[in-house]
Amino acid sequence: MYNFGLHEHINELLREHQIDVAGKDNLFYTRMLANAGDIFELYLQLYEHHPAAEALFQQLIETTIAAYKTRSESLKIRDTEKLKQEHWFLSNQITGMSLYVDRFCGDLKNMRTKLDYFEKLGVNFLHLMPIFESPLNESDGGYAVSNFRKVDERFGTLEDLQQLQQQMQQRNMYLMLDIVLNHTSHKHEWALKAKQGEKKYQDYFYFYNDRSLPDQYDKTMPEVFPESSPGSFTYIPEVNKWAMTVFHHYQWDLNYTNPLALIEMLDTILFYANLGVDILRIDAPAFIWKQLGTTCQNLPQAHTLLRLIKQCVQVATPGMALLGEAIVAPKEIMKYFGTDNYAARECDFAYNATQMALQWDMLATGDTKVMLAAQSELLKKPYGTSWITYTRCHDDIGLAYDDEMIAAAGYNPYAHRKFLKEYYSGTFNGTPAVGALFSVNDKTGDARISGSLASLCGLEKAIKEKDEAAIALSIQKILLMQAHSFFLGGVPMLFYGDECGYTNDYSYLKDEGKSYDNRWMHRPLIDWKKNKKIDKEGTTEEKIFSGTKQLISIRKQLPVIADKSNITWLTPHNIHVAAYMRQQNGSRFFGVFNFKDEASFLTWYAFKEKGEAPATLFDHWSGETLTVGADHEFLVLKPYEFRLLEG
Numbered sequence: 001m002y003n004f005g006l007h008e009h010i011n012e013l014l015r016e017h018q019i020d021v022a023g024k025d026n027l028f029y030t031r032m033l034a035n036a037g038d039i040f041e042l043y044l045q046l047y048e049h050h051p052a053a054e055a056l057f058q059q060l061i062e063t064t065i066a067a068y069k070t071r072s073e074s075l076k077i078r079d080t081e082k083l084k085q086e087h088w089f090l091s092n093q094i095t096g097m098s099l100y101v102d103r104f105c106g107d108l109k110n111m112r113t114k115l116d117y118f119e120k121l122g123v124n125f126l127h128l129m130p131i132f133e134s135p136l137n138e139s140d141g142g143y144a145v146s147n148f149r150k151v152d153e154r155f156g157t158l159e160d161l162q163q164l165q166q167q168m169q170q171r172n173m174y175l176m177l178d179i180v181l182n183h184t185s186h187k188h189e190w191a192l193k194a195k196q197g198e199k200k201y202q203d204y205f206y207f208y209n210d211r212s213l214p215d216q217y218d219k220t221m222p223e224v225f226p227e228s229s230p231g232s233f234t235y236i237p238e239v240n241k242w243a244m245t246v247f248h249h250y251q252w253d254l255n256y257t258n259p260l261a262l263i264e265m266l267d268t269i270l271f272y273a274n275l276g277v278d279i280l281r282i283d284a285p286a287f288i289w290k291q292l293g294t295t296c297q298n299l300p301q302a303h304t305l306l307r308l309i310k311q312c313v314q315v316a317t318p319g320m321a322l323l324g325e326a327i328v329a330p331k332e333i334m335k336y337f338g339t340d341n342y343a344a345r346e347c348d349f350a351y352n353a354t355q356m357a358l359q360w361d362m363l364a365t366g367d368t369k370v371m372l373a374a375q376s377e378l379l380k381k382p383y384g385t386s387w388i389t390y391t392r393c394h395d396d397i398g399l400a401y402d403d404e405m406i407a408a409a410g411y412n413p414y415a416h417r418k419f420l421k422e423y424y425s426g427t428f429n430g431t432p433a434v435g436a437l438f439s440v441n442d443k444t445g446d447a448r449i450s451g452s453l454a455s456l457c458g459l460e461k462a463i464k465e466k467d468e469a470a471i472a473l474s475i476q477k478i479l480l481m482q483a484h485s486f487f488l489g490g491v492p493m494l495f496y497g498d499e500c501g502y503t504n505d506y507s508y509l510k511d512e513g514k515s516y517d518n519r520w521m522h523r524p525l526i527d528w529k530k531n532k533k534i535d536k537e538g539t540t541e542e543k544i545f546s547g548t549k550q551l552i553s554i555r556k557q558l559p560v561i562a563d564k565s566n567i568t569w570l571t572p573h574n575i576h577v578a579a580y581m582r583q584q585n586g587s588r589f590f591g592v593f594n595f596k597d598e599a600s601f602l603t604w605y606a607f608k609e610k611g612e613a614p615a616t617l618f619d620h621w622s623g624e625t626l627t628v629g630a631d632h633e634f635l636v637l638k639p640y641e642f643r644l645l646e647g
Helices: 004-016 026-047 053-070 073-085 101-105 108-112 115-121 158-170 189-195 212-218 259-274 300-316 330-335 353-365 369-378 403-408 413-424 459-464 468-486 506-510 518-522 528-535 540-557
Strands: 096-099 125-128 147-151 174-180 183-185 233-236 241-244 251-253 279-283 321-325 349-351 386-389 436-438 448-450 491-495 567-569 577-584 587-594 600-603 616-619 625-627 634-637 642-646
Touching: 004 026, 004 053, 026 053, 026 259, 026 300, 053 259, 053 300, 096 101, 101 108, 108 158, 115 540, 125 279, 125 491, 147 158, 147 259, 158 174, 174 259, 183 189, 212 233, 212 241, 241 251, 259 279, 259 300, 300 321, 330 353, 330 369, 353 369, 353 386, 353 413, 353 468, 369 403, 403 413, 413 448, 436 518, 448 518, 459 468, 468 491, 468 540, 468 587, 468 642, 491 540, 506 518, 528 540, 577 600, 587 634, 634 642
Parallel strands: 096 125, 096 491, 125 174, 174 279, 279 321, 321 349, 349 386, 386 491
Antiparallel strands: 183 251, 233 241, 436 448, 567 577, 577 587, 587 642, 600 634, 616 625, 616 642
């Protein structure tokens, strides 16, 4: 929407900053004017009544201009290349891996020596878990940041990161880093100045003189870590005040009702963009706005804030996509892509956490009904956005899908979740899984699940019992889970160690800074002697690595797998079999997955009711060509077998 006064003011700022609007900076100028109205509108929704709203809006625009001016020419060229592709991140050519640098290979310099390893596997997109400075034993795995612009010395230096990014860019690889928008470490410069009594920096956080308001907040705010960090406020003796600390006592929540806090963090976001980050992972965006009398999660203002950030990024550094790490119920997840006029204009990515958890539901029950009940929500994702699809990550497995989805499948929600928790924590009789419950809430009975992909699929127990048949079956389960995730739609994200079958690592129990958090059992310390076994045919490591590599290779061969919102779930003719169709430009792909520990029979009619019946189907996994039979005949799938069919 054209706003004469706003555009004239911005033109004046651009002239002051010597932006060549008719020459080399014309694309930036065009983006700025195209987005200025939305930036202004979103800003006013949050800060219209702030006493310094006008001056601080100018500061926000100047922060955006400064980020563009300091962006390197190579990154500006890459921006243009990505914009020409239109949603570059939807491509079937991208496969990622998430990892802790220190646990994977020591430091950032050593990471450069591992790029050949990623290329061998087929991974061309790296998510480096938090690498910026955080206090030892109070780091929350790096999510308690004490300096957003200094690489923690454990990993190296900012120069090491820049050199790694440059080498990755030369290999056409992509980089993802984290930004923790919700909070800082209590040892961050702002927090330290707040402890010294500086009002400016106390206003960057939520500070209270007594417990009256914190007590009111606590009535409606759920506890995030009820075991290790109960409550949402911490007493700060240096100033005799209470600070909001939703996660841990050493993580102070930032107060975004103060626009200065937003501008500071936007400047950091754009700093990361200018490091060459391709996707920025926004940690815990559901928590970034607080309002008394609410859960302080998923509030409308949080979405407004994210949309404002997105428009500024789109103007200054359009080659960087945003990932909103919102691990919430399906209806809430969808909102992080944007709604109404801002559909596909908030976060470019979200984690498909619902589908991830539902895969584990299918694996435990052998039943696809709950998973299918969730698809009506998940299919609402707007075109131009994408999922991060995964089977495991650094975090726990939360069973955050809705009770009505479980009820629709004919199960009692409480009993069903109880079964899943017992199955994966190893207490259910006969379960092959070896995991543990995380963040148990004795008040509600809620809990999440920790454990590596391999251990939850039975490999740890099978190796311990020296059961070769069980080892083979667990490998099949691992590849089934990865295949189902890889071809679903979105960018697949492996978690390091899963590519060669790492089981739970219990060394965390001996580490004071980790022993209280059993999620470290699925964050392994990589043994590169073990990883060399990927080259020895017949080893467990080789079978899993080769299988994963093959899945990645197949995916890159199939343009139909690009996330063009082209997925259709097949009618569940057999409740044990999950099957979906992807189609584009006359090409059809069928992913068929048996989650039962027995053979399953799928009528050939399943492949005919969604369009013209194929005469044959080529299985990219086995290399076989299958003849489509009559409706009374069946495709027989062995226990945990899958097919990747084109026809």
